[in-house]
Amino acid sequence: MVDEMSPVALYIQLADLLAKQIEEGKLKPRQPVPSEAHLQQQYGVSRGTVRSAIRLLRDRGLVVTLPARGTFVAE
Secondary structure, eight states, X not given: OXXXXXXXXXXXXXXXXXXXXXXXXXXXXXXXXXXXXXXXXXHTOOHHHHHHHHHHHHHTTSEEEETTXXXXXXX
16 A cells, blocks of 8 residues: 655555566566556555556566557567
8 A cells, every 4th residue: 555654755656566567477478457447446545656657667677568458568
């Protein structure tokens, strides 16, 4: 879960949680990343936080976003 009292920004915490799931194989290559709405509900964060986390994962090369298709775990 994300810690609202942590000095680390929520989107970084969320990105790190998702990165850990990718590394552990819970989210597999070519598998879609859970939807923004699902992540918002699961972690109790705003849509902007989810989008920033996904952008950070994309910058790290862990996910790819395909227009009109969605965001998937990178190979």
